[in-house]
Amino acid sequence: MPLIKSTYSAPRLFRNAHFSTIYSSTLRKVAFSTTQRDRLELEDGDFLDLDRSFSSEGNSEKLVILLHGLAGNAQRPYMKAMARMFSEDGWDTAAMNFRSCSGEMNRLYRSYNAGATEDLEAVLNHISAEKKYTEIALVGFSLGGNLMLKYLGENLDIPSEINSAVAVSTPCDLGASLEELSQTRNIIYSKRFVRNLKKELFRRHLAFPEQITKEEIAGCNSLLAIDELYTSKAHGYKNAADYYQKCSSLQFLPNIQIPTLIINAENDSFLSDTSYPVEIAKNSDNLHLEIPAHGGHVGFIQNKESYYHEERALEFVQSFSE
Structure with missing residues (x-):
């Protein structure tokens, strides 16, 4: 079309x-x-x-x-x-x-x-x-x-x-758009996403302490880091790049x-x-x-x-x- x-x-x-x-x-x-x-x-x-x-x-x-x-x-x-x-x-x-x-x-x-x-x-x-x-x-x-x-x-x-x-x-x-969202002009949005997602991960730590630690979560300061630590691994992907490529x-x-x-x-x-x-x-x-x-x-x-x-x-x- x-x-x-x-x-x-x-x-x-x-x-x-x-x-x-x-x-x-x-x-x-x-x-x-x-x-x-x-x-x-x-x-x-x-x-x-x-x-x-x-x-x-x-x-x-x-x-x-x-x-x-x-x-x-x-x-x-x-x-x-x-x-x-x-x-x-x-x-x-x-x-x-x-x-x-x-x-x-x-x-x-x-x-x-x-x-x-x-x-x-x-x-x-x-x-x-x-x-x-x-x-x-x-x-x-x-x-x-x-x-x-x-x-x-x-x-x-x-x-x-x-x-x-x-x-x-x-x-x-997904990967290319994450790079855009990580640019300085979008810092207000990326920080908000990271803050909200980390709150969710801390709750997940309480339910699954053997899967993810507070220290690992605290160390995430970007959406990429969260996708590397949690999103990709929890859903069966090798890493964030593999998740972005396949999804x-x-x-x-x-x-x-x-x-x-x-x-x-x-x-x-x-x-x-x-x-x-x-x-x-x-x-x-x-x-x-x-x-x-x-x-x-x-x-x-x-x-x-x-x-x-x-x-x-x-x-x-x-x-x-x-």
Whole structure:
């Protein structure tokens, strides 16, 4: 597909990537409540929680599944706002909380990562068993977008109900994007990620003291160090480089078989050049790529309650809805 020319025009103040990113992640308030939490018991003895809402009529046959980003959860403003956008259009919503992200630590030493597509598959199996939905859309943010794209590109036999997908602010090349996030201009974000992830690792140490020590955790001063110490090893990879290489969605994009939209802002300081797969999109029948000039990281602010990427995601999915 040719590149999609974006119609997004950011309010003047929010043409600054940092303003749009920080405001959206820390100051935005969203009024939306999920109505049900499902606990999925996983085959390896672990669990994850799914936060769900249902259309006012209660009989919708359309569902959107949402996947959050690094150190996120289903109740983050960007997740609630996207759920609200689809809910108001008559869709049911199911927002994933990755392992250990729902407020309760998971049972195993492993947790979640950018390539753990088996957990998305478990959610889809859970939903399919209900035999309720004829249409399913997927929407992933950042790390969750990468996981979603990897799933779609590595599986030739996805459920037939899935008819479209949208990835927002997605690092398609994990290693290269980590290098960008580690640059001085992004120090405020990287420090926040490191601080939050280390808090989680200290809790994990209390549950698995034989697996990881307080001294090892205290010595981590970067996302790379955390991925070297924990993320890669806990999930069966040799090291961080092996994890990034095997889990980056970039290599799977040419295989995607359903209409899929990537919305990555040109001024997103988290993303590497390789997270804008222009040539792949040009040569694909299914991959659509939109690169707004502004928007930062999940910060496509408008002069109204809804954000551009929320309206755009619904519009894209609607265009392939029966």
